[in-house]
Amino acid sequence: MVEPKFLNRNIVGYESSDLSLDQIQAKARDFYARQAGLFAKILSESWSEYTNISHPAFKNDLDLIRQVKELVSPGAKGLDAGCGPLAREVFCFYQDGYDMYGIDVVPENIQTALEYHPSLAERLFLADLTQPLDFPDNSFDFIISNTVIQHINLNCLTDVTFPELTRILKPGGVIQLMFRSGNGTLTIQDVEFNDQRSFYLYQPEVILEILARHGLSLVPEENGSLGGIIYVTDVRPMENCIFCVRKTPS
Numbered sequence: 001m002v003e004p005k006f007l008n009r010n011i012v013g014y015e016s017s018d019l020s021l022d023q024i025q026a027k028a029r030d031f032y033a034r035q036a037g038l039f040a041k042i043l044s045e046s047w048s049e050y051t052n053i054s055h056p057a058f059k060n061d062l063d064l065i066r067q068v069k070e071l072v073s074p075g076a077k078g079l080d081a082g083c084g085p086l087a088r089e090v091f092c093f094y095q096d097g098y099d100m101y102g103i104d105v106v107p108e109n110i111q112t113a114l115e116y117h118p119s120l121a122e123r124l125f126l127a128d129l130t131q132p133l134d135f136p137d138n139s140f141d142f143i144i145s146n147t148v149i150q151h152i153n154l155n156c157l158t159d160v161t162f163p164e165l166t167r168i169l170k171p172g173g174v175i176q177l178m179f180r181s182g183n184g185t186l187t188i189q190d191v192e193f194n195d196q197r198s199f200y201l202y203q204p205e206v207i208l209e210i211l212a213r214h215g216l217s218l219v220p221e222e223n224g225s226l227g228g229i230i231y232v233t234d235v236r237p238m239e240n241c242i243f244c245v246r247k248t249p250s
């Protein structure tokens with residue numbers, strides 16, 4: 001696996017968002033289309049580190065990968081839903097022998113990711129998580145979707161995204177989610193990109209309640225494992241939560 005270099009990101013200034021819910025979704029796509037190259041460069045140079053970490057065993061983004069590996073079999077089939085312009089996690093799992101795929105709604109992201117990782121040519125696809133997905137039922141042993149649902153409004157999540165992710169997940173399969181926690185929406189001035197970014201903020205309990213309706217339940221912490229709801233603060237600083245849920249085995 002690539003050795004990470006840690007950067008302290010320099011992002012300041014934020015205010016409550018007065019954008020409409022649909023504008024936030026659209027603006028996120030515009031942002032990634034404009035910034036795919038820079039975003040990929042930043043991701044290729046560093047793994048995010050966090051403060052105010054609620055779990056003693058969690059340190060940085062590498063632990064997101066470790067958390068999933070502890071829950072699935074070696075070589076399992078996985079999907080990164082919203083893989084971003086580097087498809088970093090797709091590449092890491094693929095390199096480590098997992099049958100890994102990635103999807104993203106922004107063509108520039110897929111294109112940029114393939115420039116970094118040509119070996120993923122048959123594994124990255126353009127797809128929109130607010131629309132039905134073109135995968136058969138029970139396709140994947142695990143799905144990761146990190147810092148993605150903060151770009152999707154609650155109606156879409158409830159009516160399309162979570163039902164679709166559940167449909168394509170095998171019984172007993174695992175979904176890992178990381179997202180900005182809170183209520184409402186937020187717009188920040190991101191000086192790293194010299195650009196404005198807007199996010200939906202969700203309480204993990206609200207998301208878990210929706211997932212429970214689809215037969216997905218929280219993977220608990222057991223004997224210090226990376227389970228339960230983990231909270232971390234990023235450098236913006238914004239609070240994020242991380243958890244895994246498991247689909248009821250058949």
Ligand SMILES: C[S@@+](CC[C@H](N)C(=O)[O-])C[C@H]1O[C@@H](n2cnc3c(N)ncnc32)[C@H](O)[C@@H]1O
Nearest residue numbers: 082083084104105106128129130146147148151
């Ligand atoms: C902050 S990036 C995270 C990338 C990657 N998951 C990571 O952890 O580095 C958010 C990604 O979600 C993607 N995204 C946002 N809305 C989406 C949607 N409706 N369908 C698919 N991908 C979406 C964006 O294009 C972007 O690549």
